[in-house]
Amino acid sequence: MSVDPDIFDAVKFGDIETVKAYWTSEIDVDYQDQKGMNLLMYAAEYGHNEILKFLLTKKPNDNLKAQHGKTALDFAKGNGHENTVKLLKDYQKWI
Template sequence: MKNHILLAWVRWSASLFASSVLVLILVGCEEATESPSQALIDSEEEIVSANEGRAAEKEPPAEAKPQKISTQTSGSKEVVVDITAFGDAAMDGNIDFVRQAIKDGVDVNAVDDQQRSALMLAAFNGHTSIIKLLLDQGALLDHQDALGRTALMFAATGDNLATVKLLLDSGADVNAVDKGEGFTSLMHAAAEGQLEVVRLLLEHKANPAIRDVDGDSALDFAKRNGHSQVVELLAK
């Protein structure tokens, strides 16, 4: 958990998507201070790579593994929907697949083996239209995954201002704390230098005084990562 991490973005085009893959390369074993977003990935010790034949979007920690199928009854018809396929569609922004799966009776709150819901996966890549659809169908806004992370935390890791706003306006808990490191959505946004996301979280009463298990605050992460504008905002 204290390894240095080299982040490299690999871009390419595919017939269905043109998107980015975050490639994580572990280099060396010297001690380094961990940030919330680093831990979001490190917690599962995963290396994210593209699936052959299609472009993959940035993926959250713990690559989804094949799951049991979700069997629902839609009228007189029994419907079988692959939970992993449903989550992947939400993460990839495939709203047509998500809409059809819901029509066929999928449980919108079905989770993968890391207890991550489709709402979380859509939030991670900022797919606001899918989030609206899922919320309209009863998706749990503050569901926590196996490590206590929420959809708002997933959204706050990136440049997903519209998604963060939607979740906050829908009543997401702005000061939720994960079960492992004690990270908040504000810490994730501050560590990544997401100035406007930080500003929006503060406007919705995010508490900058909350500290993680190591005693670090959102301001500490912003300072450590050299995000001067975020530091200035949090220091007010």
């Protein structure tokens, strides 16, 4: 099942209110777009920690890889988002 592109845009732009407004139980948190990116990866790439925290409550698979073999943690590290890295590492301890 696909995910509304508006949610992907909201994640990229850091719009937590839109993400929450569009969210339904039907959304597959692990859905990957044509680049292999999922919502968690975009939140990590852009360092949008409030959105990342929201997505983590949906129990995503944080080991999924995008086209070039990168995980959400790799995107956070690569962009210098230290707080995002910490959130993802803490999540890995919980699961």
